[in-house]
Amino acid sequence: MTKPPELYACLYVREFPGQALLRLRADLHGRPCVVLEGEPPSERVCSLNSKARLQGIRHGMTRVEVETFPDPVILSRSPTAESGAKSILLECAGAFSPRIEECSNDLAFLCVIDIAGTRGLFGPPAMLAQSLLQRVRSLGISARITVSHNFHAAASLARGPLSKSAIQIISLNEEADALSPLPLTVLDLTEAQAETFALWGIRSLGALAALPEKELIARTGQEGRRLRELALGIHPHLFQPIEPPYILEERIEFDAPVEPLDSLLLAVGVILDQLILRATARVFSLSALTVTLTLDDGGLHTRTIRPAQPSTDKQLWIKLLHLDMQAHPPSAAILAVTASAEPGSTTKIQLGLFSPQLPEADRLDVTLARIRAIVGENNVGRAVLQDSHSTEPFRMEAFTVPSGESDVAAAEQARASIRKLRPLESASVTLQNLRPSMFFFREQRYVVERAYGPWIVGGDWWAQTLWGCEQWDLIARSQDGSMLYCCMMRDLLEHKWQMAALYD
Known part of the structure; x- marks a missing residue:
């Protein structure tokens, strides 16, 4: 060759x-x-x-x-x-x-x-x-x-x-x-x-x-x-190639401090045009946008927008940034805007012929942004269990679209499930030989047929959030003969009983 x-x-x-x-x-x-x-x-x-x-x-x-x-x-x-x-x-x-x-x-x-x-x-x-x-x-x-x-x-x-x-x-x-x-x-x-x-x-x-x-x-x-x-035009040359880094970043400096949000969004719109153009040239979308504002008082104001799916829709990014800036406005006038983006894949979702119609990802992102502006950023997302024995072992995480199939194998046989109550519901318990024998829950009287426990747990003994409780698994029968399988918690600090979960 x-x-x-x-x-x-x-x-x-x-x-x-x-x-x-x-x-x-x-x-x-x-x-x-x-x-x-x-x-x-x-x-x-x-x-x-x-x-x-x-x-x-x-x-x-x-x-x-x-x-x-x-x-x-x-x-x-x-x-x-x-x-x-x-x-x-x-x-x-x-x-x-x-x-x-x-x-x-x-x-x-x-x-x-x-x-x-x-x-x-x-x-x-x-x-x-x-x-x-x-x-x-x-x-x-x-x-x-x-x-x-x-x-x-x-x-x-x-x-x-x-x-x-x-x-x-x-x-x-x-x-x-x-x-x-x-x-x-x-x-x-x-x-x-x-x-x-x-x-x-x-x-x-x-x-x-x-x-x-x-x-x-x-x-x-x-x-x-x-x-x-x-x-x-005959002089030879030893070519010395370089490998430029791929960084999606743009910056605009203003002639005078800018305060109105509309002026900021106008500048961000120009930046987004360039970022989207550069990303699509490499068959990418934008998965996240970080906007850093240089303020007149010498500080920096940084916000990151991350929708559920990568997108090249300029109006979507501007709307999400608008809602975010309304909820988190800068503390001073703006001297410069720097926007950096993370590239993402241009994935498509193929729906089944008889599957229900999914909500549009763009509209879902805008809706979630509006909800965050009302209830707070940390109160929107999905609950994720924490590795803790506390009665409130969960945290909130942002919604994400899973990629690919789950690595967890499906169970071959049916398993029992537990329905945790949030918040815990009060119950009145009668003890016999230091073990639950009867309790009232949701205006129903139950007689305990079997009681397993107690399992004593506690934590945060080094802080003001000290907690301790004992857990009981109970099998009880109501007056009409229906059975109830439940998990009862007794707060050792406040000396009160609460229903924590119901077993299916």
């Missing part, structure tokens, strides 16, 4: 600090926006959008210079937003090939994807590049895609001046012609190299490639040979 020829697709994002901040801020896309970095008062422009560039704003301007232009939106550089956007772009690129190498700089994102052998999955390179570009644009980011059989040729072409098309493909053995008009700045020259080539009058890759190789090496060494090979 022959190895497919090398083929690379380069994903390049200009003005990355600005795009990382604006990709979830649709309200700012039509306004001139600039990003400043540095400490006041020496802040300078490090990134800007096209609207600001048309007004005349340039990189390196100070805040005072920017404020002389009409109505600019000034943002501070956010390493957190850039790190999140970088992870999302690497995740997006990983959907087309597991072999990715990142070559970003301080102001631009660049990654090269090894797409050799992917024609059967994604079609020809032009089709793959178009699909990749559409995926990136759906994330709210403008990018450029270049394809070449040489790693460095694809990267150099992507760094070049903007062209009419966002996708450029270099055919095999045409790398030198495609790179010829590009400026030398795409090669990341050192200051000494840039000064030398400027003195020689070399300003493009075509002029550099036309230099005699031996004379160039004699004057600049092997580094000159490497630069000439880069200009020709």
